[in-house]
Amino acid sequence: MNEQVVKRLAVLLSVKSLVTLALTAVFAALTLRGGVSQEFMLVYTTVIAFYFGTQPQKISDAVEEARP
Numbered sequence: 771m772n773e774q775v776v777k778r779l780a781v782l783l784s785v786k787s788l789v790t791l792a793l794t795a796v797f798a799a800l801t802l803r804g805g806v807s808q809e810f811m812l813v814y815t816t817v818i819a820f821y822f823g824t825q826p827q828k829i830s831d832a833v834e835e836a837r838p
Contacts, residue, residue: 790821 781787797814800806 786821790817793817 793814797806797810800810
């Protein structure tokens with residue numbers, strides 16, 4: 771159980787995750803201030819789509835590797 775927590779923390783601290791979390795924090799701050807520009811919105815949605823779009827592929831790859 772403890773080993774699984776360490777693995778999840780390691781994945782969370784990957785560069786892709788850190789960039790996504792930082793962009794989300796900036797997006798939240800800009801939204802609260804009412805200053806989200808169209809350019810930032812485009813970059814943010816692209817990064818989020820990439821991040822969450824690759825997650826199902828990783829799960830699919832892991833399932834395929836686990837099959838005998």
